[in-house]
Amino acid sequence: MIERTSGQPIQRHRKTDDVPLADVLSHYITEQIDIEAADDKSCRKPLSRPQEVLTYILHLIDWWGDKTVGDITRANCRTYTGTCKTPTAARNRLEYLRRALNIALEDRIIDRVVVVTLPPKPKRRTDFFERDDVAKMIRACRAQRLYTHNEKKSENTGHAGTQVRTTSYPRRHLIPYILLATYTGTRSSRMFTASFIKKEGRPWIDLERGVYHRTAPGEEVAKNKQAPSFKIPKRLLQYMRRWYKAGRRYPIEFNGEPIENSRALSRLIKELFPDRKLVPHSFRHTAATWMMRESELAINDIAGFLGMSMEMLDRVYGHHRTHHQQGIADAISTGGIGKIKKDKGDTDNFSYGKKQPEETGRNKSEQAKPSQIKMSVRSQKIRKAA
Incomplete structure (x- = not known):
């Protein structure tokens, strides 16, 4: 990492355009990723995925490392x-470049705000699985491995090119992931690191109380x-207790060891749904x-269960919640919409009938005001006498 930076101590009181971007990114690593800095109480809050961020920073250094802050332009x-x-x-990488510049501004390595032009934000993915899709994936995970006989090795056996099922189940370990993710909506990182035994640094699944501590x-x-x-949920809890009694210590494991990610799941999804934009998320x-x-579930309860804000839940998934419009649908379906509905206490059965209501002639705008109406001779004599 040091070889990729400028190799000089970070200087201050320089013109912003002359500050090397290698210094800015190196300072960001020290403040946000470096382990020794993270132990300091005065340090900023450490990142939740430092290795992933470090990969982004190294990619930024490969292209921006020999440039200065003044080279950050829309064209570049x-x-x-x-x-x-x-x-x-x-966009993901340039966002971290912008964060590094903001921290450099806070620590007075640069003295002005630098604008980083980002690509347009992509459309949010909201594709989802139906129940039949989930069942299809579970069936595929329960299937045995298919072996195709090699043509050269099996040319004398008569089995060349034929497929047979083996005793191996290479995708069986994906079933717990599919069940957990479908029923709870938990993020992948919180499932891969979870444990049935309370351990430091791992989310804990309390099988006795039936509580999943995601953090x-x-x-x-x-x-x-x-x-x-x-x-x-009770149904899922029964599965988990069964897995634990069978010897598992982690809900998602392969050969008895927890796994950090699963490319097999991505391959399975692409294999079963090649024409749909579906991913593990x-x-x-x-x-x-x-x-x-589900109409009986309150939105605030759903948001709390998923760990999602109510605003986000309503904005992204609100179009699926249409049960509150059932009254409108019923009114249209029964043909009652548009009809005059009288109260039960209204017993005089008033109706205009077939004849449309007409103007009564009272209080028309063109009607003469009382002061403009011509008075009779007798009224004029009385008024003069008064």
Whole structure:
């Protein structure tokens, strides 16, 4: 990391345009990622995914490391975006460049705000699985591995090119993930690191009380990544207790060891749904969608269960909640909409009939006012006498 930076102590009181970006990014690593700095109480709040952020910073240094702050222009940001795989990937990295500049401004390494031009924000993915889709994935995970006989090795056996089922179940370990993600909407990182035994640094699943603690003891969680504890549904709790009695110590494990991520799940989704834009995070969308469809579930309860703000839940998934319009649908379906409905106490049965109501002629705008009406001769004599 030191070899990638300028190699000089960070100087202050320089013109902003002359400050090397390598110094700005190196300072960000010291403040946000470095382990020794994170132990300091005066340090800023440490990142929740430092390794991922470090990968972004190293990618930024590869392109911006030999440039200065003055080289941050709209044209250069657009050129950098072209070097990334997707505009979304470029946006994620440029956001950290902007954060590094903001921290440098706070610590007076630069003396003015620097604008970083970001690619347009991508549309939010809201695709979700239906129940038949989830059942299809579970069936695929329970299937045995298929082995295709090699043509050269099996040319004398008569089995060349044929497929047979083996005794191996390579995708069986994905079933707990599918069930957990579908029923609870928990993020992947909170499921891969969870444990049935209370351990430091791991979310804890309390099988006795039936509570899933999504955060590890003493863990600080970012505001936009809330992970509240929740009551485990009875159906899912029975599965978990069965897994624990069978010898598991982690809900999602492979060969007895916890796994950090699963490329097998991504491959499974692409294999079963090649024409749909579905990813492992779509399970969270699935849980939110299914819950919003249930009329008896309150929105604030759903938001608390998923660890999502009510504003976000209503904005992204509110279109699935239409049961409050049932009265309108019933009124239209019964043909009663548009009809005059009288109160039960209204017994005089008044109706205009077939004849349309007409003007009575009273208080018309063109009607002469009382002072303008011509008085009779007798009224004029009385008025004069008075």
